[in-house]
Amino acid sequence: xxxxxxxxxxxxxxxxxxxxxxxxxxxxxxxxxxxxxxxxxxxxxxxxxxxxxxxxxxxxxxxxxxxxxxxxxxxxxxxxxxxxxxxxxxxxxxxxxxxxxxxxxxxxxxxxxxxxxxxxxxxxxxxxxxxxxxxxxxxxxxxxxxxxxxxxxxxxxxxxxxxxxxxxxxxxxxxxxxxxxxxxxxxxxxxxxxxxxxxxxxxxxxxxxxxxxxxxxx
Ligand SMILES: [Zn+2]
Ligand SMILES: [Zn+2]
Numbered sequence: 001x002x003x004x005x006x007x008x009x010x011x012x013x014x015x016x017x018x019x020x021x022x023x024x025x026x027x028x029x030x031x032x033x034x035x036x037x038x039x040x041x042x043x044x045x046x047x048x049x050x051x052x053x054x055x056x057x058x059x060x061x062x063x064x065x066x067x068x069x070x071x072x073x074x075x076x077x078x079x080x081x082x083x084x085x086x087x088x089x090x091x092x093x094x095x096x097x098x099x100x101x102x103x104x105x106x107x108x109x110x111x112x113x114x115x116x117x118x119x120x121x122x123x124x125x126x127x128x129x130x131x132x133x134x135x136x137x138x139x140x141x142x143x144x145x146x147x148x149x150x151x152x153x154x155x156x157x158x159x160x161x162x163x164x165x166x167x168x169x170x171x172x173x174x175x176x177x178x179x180x181x182x183x184x185x186x187x188x189x190x191x192x193x194x195x196x197x198x199x200x201x202x203x204x205x206x207x208x209x210x211x212x213x214x215x216x217x218x
Pocket of ligand 1: 073097099125126
């Protein structure tokens, strides 16, 4: 039996996903989710389309059986996160993720630190998805990330798509009061709510409702 069933990271045809917002909401209802976050990629939006996107999320959220939130997934680059303040203030939350190919884990850690310092960012997306390919950061580097996240009140998602972060990192988040979310990173309505890995590892790490960023809705 799945507990705290929510999916805080999904894409639609507003960026590189397939299916409409209505399709994703219907899929979330069919799967019995308590909360769905629609989080299309930031670089697909212009000011006009962002307004339309948010209106559409609000429209389908109004009579839905679950809480529907409007977010985006921004890109962390050497110049910072590509979600400006005017965008963030219209949204319920902002995920920031590393998407560029890097050579070394130190580079990845430096980028994530930029996002943790950014007032517009709420959640770090799929933290460590490229570590198996580029190498793992040192314990000290991970400690720095956790210290900064704790100090700045940032959350991490538990990504079922990439199966990150690892359980030790999640345990440490829980111990420090760093909030967590479940994330399918769905790119089609059929993938919405695919968070069983997130749920399993969260429970295994000893997580409870109060450890979830959106616990109040679940
Ligand atoms: Zn991503
Ligand atoms: Zn994504």
